[in-house]
Amino acid sequence: MISIALVLTAAIFLVIAILFGMNRAISALPALFFIMLLISFFGVMVIQFFPVILMFLVIRYFINKFINKKNPRKKTFYYQSYTQKDFEDMFRNQGNQYGGSYQGGYQNNPFGTFEDKSKYYAILGVKEGSTPEEIKKAYRELAKKHHPDRYANADAEIREMHERKFKEINEAYEKLQ
Known part of the structure; x- marks a missing residue:
């Protein structure tokens, strides 16, 4: 039963490597190891229900892929170009925010002014x-x-x-x- 489990796991690994790439196949190794353990321990039962298990894993993969596209916690960065006026306004606002008046930079700036x-x-x-x-x-x-x-x-x-x-x-x- 262990040899069948190894052959089946290797075959699944190769199919994943061909369809999705080697990086995905390597990242699927823990799941494949779990499948190999299931096959070796539960042998006949797993082989009979293997299509159902495989279908469940494929459906779960695509559901996760769809959810990650709409995940609001995923951080996306958009870059914007700024002008000198934007930076001057930022420093002017920072000086006012912390109780000081704008004097070309932060109130207690040891390096002098920031503006041209x-x-x-x-x-x-x-x-x-x-x-x-x-x-x-x-x-x-x-x-x-x-x-x-x-x-x-x-x-x-x-x-x-x-x-x-x-x-x-x-x-x-x-x-x-």
């Missing part, structure tokens, strides 16, 4: 590394030019554009001070 200040120089129209006096002069000129009070009687669209520009100028000046 070149855009602030571009907003004020000065070169990078300009002196504080040059930055202040450029800020005052642009603030006079785009101050919302100068455009109080203008169209709503023009007024909003100058208000946005004025806010950008103020933010740039605050960052560069």
Whole structure:
């Protein structure tokens, strides 16, 4: 009876290896070992019910395969591209979340700021590394030019554009001070 069990188990192993690949066949070895033990201990009974057992295992395999596709616990990762603005917003929110004000990074960051200040120089129209006096002069000129009070009687669209520009100028000046 043991030789029949070994031959039958080897045949099932080969069928699994041919149909599903060697990795699946190797992962099925514990189940095949269990089938071999059943055949050797219960011999005739297992051989008579072998088609039912095999059908049960095949049905169970496909049920598990279908359930794993719809398993909500299975983690799927989707990658998204981020822009510099996304990271700046994240650091700004983190600073506010922990009770500190955003100062270019975390409040007690020993490594300095995280943001690129070149855009602030571009907003004020000065070169990078300009002196504080040059930055202040450029800020005052642009603030006079785009101050919302100068455009109080203008169209709503023009007024909003100058208000946005004025806010950008103020933010740039605050960052560069």
